Amino acid sequence: MPEYLAPGVYIEEVELGAKPIEGVSTSTAGLLGPTERGPVDPRLVVNFTKFQDLYGGFLSDSFLAYAVEGFFRNGGQRCFVGRVVGAGAAAAGGDLGPVRLEAVGPGAWGNRVFAKVADASLTTAASPDLFKLTLLYWRTVPPDVDGGALVDPTDPRNRLHPDRREPDVLEVFDNLSPVATSGDYYERRVNGVSRLVELVREADGRPAAQGGAEDADLNGTGSPGLTLNGPLTGGGDGAALALADYRGATTPGARTGLAALADVDEISMLGVPDEDDAALAGVTGELIDQCENLKDRFAVTAALDGTRTDPASLQRVRDTKYAAVYYPWIRIVDPVTGGRKLVPPTGHVLGVYARSDTERGVHKAPANEVVRGAVDLEFAIAKGEQDLLNPRGINVIRSLPGRGIRVWGARTMSSDGAWKYVNVRRLFIFLEESIDQGTQYAVFEPNDVPLWEQVRGSVTAFLTTQWRDGKLQGRTPAEAFFVRVGIPETMTQDDVDNGRLIVLVGVAPVRPAEFVIFRITQMPRGSDITE
Numbered sequence: 001m002p003e004y005l006a007p008g009v010y011i012e013e014v015e016l017g018a019k020p021i022e023g024v025s026t027s028t029a030g031l032l033g034p035t036e037r038g039p040v041d042p043r044l045v046v047n048f049t050k051f052q053d054l055y056g057g058f059l060s061d062s063f064l065a066y067a068v069e070g071f072f073r074n075g076g077q078r079c080f081v082g083r084v085v086g087a088g089a090a091a092a093g094g095d096l097g098p099v100r101l102e103a104v105g106p107g108a109w110g111n112r113v114f115a116k117v118a119d120a121s122l123t124t125a126a127s128p129d130l131f132k133l134t135l136l137y138w139r140t141v142p143p144d145v146d147g148g149a150l151v152d153p154t155d156p157r158n159r160l161h162p163d164r165r166e167p168d169v170l171e172v173f174d175n176l177s178p179v180a181t182s183g184d185y186y187e188r189r190v191n192g193v194s195r196l197v198e199l200v201r202e203a204d205g206r207p208a209a210q211g212g213a214e215d216a217d218l219n220g221t222g223s224p225g226l227t228l229n230g231p232l233t234g235g236g237d238g239a240a241l242a243l244a245d246y247r248g249a250t251t252p253g254a255r256t257g258l259a260a261l262a263d264v265d266e267i268s269m270l271g272v273p274d275e276d277d278a279a280l281a282g283v284t285g286e287l288i289d290q291c292e293n294l295k296d297r298f299a300v301t302a303a304l305d306g307t308r309t310d311p312a313s314l315q316r317v318r319d320t321k322y323a324a325v326y327y328p329w330i331r332i333v334d335p336v337t338g339g340r341k342l343v344p345p346t347g348h349v350l351g352v353y354a355r356s357d358t359e360r361g362v363h364k365a366p367a368n369e370v371v372r373g374a375v376d377l378e379f380a381i382a383k384g385e386q387d388l389l390n391p392r393g394i395n396v397i398r399s400l401p402g403r404g405i406r407v408w409g410a411r412t413m414s415s416d417g418a419w420k421y422v423n424v425r426r427l428f429i430f431l432e433e434s435i436d437q438g439t440q441y442a443v444f445e446p447n448d449v450p451l452w453e454q455v456r457g458s459v460t461a462f463l464t465t466q467w468r469d470g471k472l473q474g475r476t477p478a479e480a481f482f483v484r485v486g487i488p489e490t491m492t493q494d495d496v497d498n499g500r501l502i503v504l505v506g507v508a509p510v511r512p513a514e515f516v517i518f519r520i521t522q523m524p525r526g527s528d529i530t531e
Helices: 048-055 063-075 106-110 186-190 244-246 257-262 283-294 345-361 383-391 422-438 449-468 493-497
Strands: 028-033 043-047 077-082 093-096 097-102 113-119 131-135 171-174 197-203 270-271 298-302 323-327 330-333 340-343 395-398 404-407 481-485 503-507
Touching: 028 063, 028 257, 028 345, 048 063, 048 077, 063 340, 063 345, 097 113, 106 257, 131 330, 171 493, 186 197, 186 493, 244 257, 257 283, 257 340, 270 283, 270 345, 283 298, 283 323, 298 345, 298 422, 383 395, 422 449, 422 493, 422 503, 449 481, 449 503, 481 493
Parallel strands: 028 077, 028 270, 270 298, 298 323, 323 395
Antiparallel strands: 043 077, 093 097, 097 197, 113 131, 131 171, 330 340, 395 404, 481 503
């Protein structure tokens, strides 16, 4: 309480009524798998171009990039990507005098990063140590010329050189300072910005410039090149990927795999596009385990190889209300080859989830939605086959005449009828997370009637908004939900004495019209039948 010691006028701000609860996001995905390059700790990407900038392009032995592209094509807006590398993978590095360059992530890709140091564009007598750092990366090793010197594509004298090759990534950081107190200090300007390297200061001074290369004769035995401290060396891909690599860890300085994604609270949907790999047996179970343990996310999986050729043999991977499985795989136009490529529907379906959430809301079943980017299906599923699969919780993707390729199922893997629909489970995740985050203010407050009424008001106002948005059943709020708190409704005096505030909330979720039935009968002319 404020103190009033001297006479005067005192102005105070007070809060009246319930504190508002804001709904959490439900459309942020987490995808895990190998990439061409990049960091191993999860990073947010907001479109496929950002993914390519940070992680590179498509790989022939992984579906991750195809899944990310499918996610954004189908309406996804935010995705956390976790790069997986094999055990023993090492990051490439190299020295530029007092500065060490280290690739932003492990892998042999770092061995194709080259560096070039030159004087800065704004070098003056007052700041003679400013320099320009140029970084270049090639997906494949460029050809060697003139005894091993790489032709420098940034040198104007090499404009017409027959062995000149444009890099896949080019980064230029100009006017960098070796002085730690400068606003242009190289660690401050480069680290966290460069998609290729991080700089580590080992001693005072600016990085060493490339001696002699600028004076090389293009028409003689030499060629302007990047021979000094380039490429980086020591990068390695490690052992073949295994389940343990996907499981990951969160040790200090190393946040990898599913364990790292578990720490990202914003994620509400999870997928592992390469779960079909025989070497990763059990990764689907790990994925579902995380969703069941955290209870704030939902897993999207695809039917695995060995069962896809016989729809009658498809069964739930396990009985869970925190995951759904989709069948069959889809065919897309491969951006690399231009031909058709068979891919799991994981990323595309996650995008459908995000699109449905954005356009309609999490209460809407993410079904009867077009799968954008799909040009064909692995198998054409007939209604008779879906009659077998739908009761088993296998969500079918079908090609419907005149309506395109659509998601034609909205069931979880659960055998519990109360949780058999995807939208019901995800609606409860949304409600629980929103209430959890919106009532943190109550912790350590005096546990008595004023707090109980404030919490009741907060939750009631939030659920009323959800009812008005069509997320809950009922013609009135009283039919849609209830909020109870207090003694003896939800607590005993022993609960209060032990610091427990217990609130009971009941909601009536909307369920999808999975079976639309019209009953048509004959009626005599002129009859007055109204029902």
